[in-house]
Amino acid sequence: MKLSDFDYHLPKELIAKYPVEPRDSCRLMVLNREKKSIEHRVFRDIVDYLQEGDLLVLNDTKVIPARLIGKKEKTGANIEVFLLKPVEDNIWEALIKNVRRLKPKDKIVVAQDFFVEFLERQEDKVIVKLHSKDIKEDLEKYGHIPLPPYIERPDEEKDKQLYQTVFAKKEGSVASPTAGLHFTEELLKKVKDKGVNITYITLHVGLGTFKPVKEEDITKHKMHEEFYSIPKESLDLIEKTKESGKSVIAVGTTVVRTLESFVLTGKTEGFTDIFIYPPFEFKIVDKLITNFHLPKSTLLMLVSAFASKDFILKAYNEAVKQKYRFFSYGDAMFII
Structure with a gap:
């Protein structure tokens, strides 16, 4: 076939x-x-x-609201983190566009008490650590519903x-x-x-x-x-x-x-x-x-x-x- x-x-x-x-x-x-x-x-x-x-x-x-939109701590550049699945406590497999701009330990700030730490690249995905007092609560609050790209519109609250x-x-x-x-x-x-x-x-x-x-x-x-x-x-x-x-x-x-x-x-x-x-x-x-x-x-x-x-x-x-x-x-x- x-x-x-x-x-x-x-x-x-x-x-x-x-x-x-x-x-x-x-x-x-x-x-x-x-x-x-x-x-x-x-x-x-x-x-x-x-x-x-x-x-x-x-x-x-x-x-899960798997899309996190934050800013690189050092430069303020917008970076999107797409969470794929948890590996262990607070450690996730993820996708990041333009990942070459990131070095290990770089921080992507999503909110005042919520940031993503870039750990390493692994082939077509990355490993990140989520830093938050309550990850589930912060994902609900700041995460976006991962609508498929062909829908070609930003996610809305009703999604x-x-x-x-x-x-x-x-x-x-x-x-x-x-x-x-x-x-x-x-x-x-x-x-x-x-x-x-x-x-x-x-x-x-x-x-x-x-x-x-x-x-x-x-x-x-x-x-x-x-x-x-x-x-x-x-x-x-x-x-x-x-x-x-x-x-x-x-x-x-x-x-x-x-x-x-x-x-x-x-x-x-x-x-x-x-x-x-x-x-x-x-x-x-x-x-x-x-x-x-x-x-x-x-x-x-x-x-x-x-x-x-x-x-x-x-x-x-x-x-x-x-x-x-x-x-x-x-x-x-x-x-x-």
Whole structure:
């Protein structure tokens, strides 16, 4: 498979800068893999496609305000620190643009009692130390929600709520599991009332999910590791659902990667760098709720493995024609 096989034309105006409100009023494209059919619905109609005894698996990760904007202590130059993940107490992996201007022990002042100390470079990332009386409190106060760059606008106060799923619990992501953004509390209640089971896994979304594929031979691409965890009760529900012949429905590519990582490793917790592209045999996931993904992205490759590349690209071209809204704040797709 070549990288160019996963390209498509997307007019820039179809990239969503804000989500529709309420969340469940976005558009929903339903792809039937067996019939090769495409339907156009509204997201809240998803209940019509769920059966009693089915299992909806959601990612309960929570996005942290990972972007810190400060000034270099010595020169006053503006510097942005993008936190990736904690390594140990107060020590984080991060990204810093123009990192060559920094020397070890340089300080980036975010607020009066909150600064970032640059420690060292490590290949494409850096190691920093956060100095604060209460890091969690200061991140909430001074940190910015890390909106993807293609949204092309500064984050706003309301993004702290809009870029978070209503079921987010476990802090650790630097990007939202966006397929889950379409669910409201009311819609989840309707799903339960229909007799559909709901369970949760955790995968902390890292920048690796969005790292561009640069090799034309996609098999040479290497994913960044991301932490995942699957509770025992979730595994028990998955097993029960599979045995009953009902469907395990993944809400988002992060859930797919978590569940299929478990199949490959047998581990319910750990780090995964699984890269799913055609052909791939899915062992757990029967149906998939997802957003519309970037051209040439690993996420587009994953959905192409799930529904066949030709069918997915046909659906994407139809979405462009019908003026669907794309990417994180955009519309949704349900592959059945």
